[in-house]
Amino acid sequence: MATSRRLSSARSDRLTPGRFARSATTARLAIGVTVTVCGVLWILLGSASLSWFGLSPIGLYRSIDQPPILLTLVGVWYTARGLIGNETDEALEQEEVEGVGEGGGA
């Protein structure tokens, strides 16, 4: 069983380990996928207005700094972070279960 931990960030009050944490992961993934899909749709619908500025550093920056691409990148990052967080959580919970078992409970 997961134990409560104290955080100093503003949202620490909202964190509840265990089942809520799992639903939070699902919600994060859903939001991430939604943002990504919106970005991809925006790219497809607005492809005529997108430009490619070349492979130089400035060109790459200018190519990426276009709203549909930025939105897609934010969505991909958020989805990836949710997936990585999920794996970390499973490892944490496994450690805690083993710890409680060995130590005779909290």
Add this chain to the structure above:
Amino acid sequence: MTISGSEVARAHWLFGALFLVMVLEELGPPAIRSLSGRASLAFPVVFLLAGVSMWGAAVFGNTAIDAVVHSLWGDVLIAAGVLDLQRRRGRLHAAWGPLVLPVAIGLCGALFLAHSEGSPSKDLTALWHVLMGAVLVAAGIGGVVWVRRGHIQWLAAYGAPLAAFSILLLTFPRTG
């Protein structure tokens, strides 16, 4: 030296993406990794970055009001970023500490409204500034209530206008 409308729009888009990252990271469903006990520094870091950028915008502002408002934004964002950073690092224990961010956001919204030049009905960028100012003021009020009441329902009143602000930045019209 002046900055073209296209470059101004690009700066807004990039900041919009950063702001969306910050809103999702801080106010979205909590990251599982947060259970490891470390406070997120997304808000103060983005505030400090934005504050420095605002000073840059003040230096290269095309008009006097541009320069004045951007420098004031820089002051508010850097002060709020530093205070919130210290709060999250456990160095600031004042009762008003959690109010710093929402109050700063509300102040930035008021400055957006002051920054708006031209008629919103005729000028698209003026309309965007009014909309951005309005959602920031709404977010500031929602944030203050959320901090005071502590109910998760008020988080939506804080987070939704901030997400709307990100989208407004990402759709900032390119002129000139």
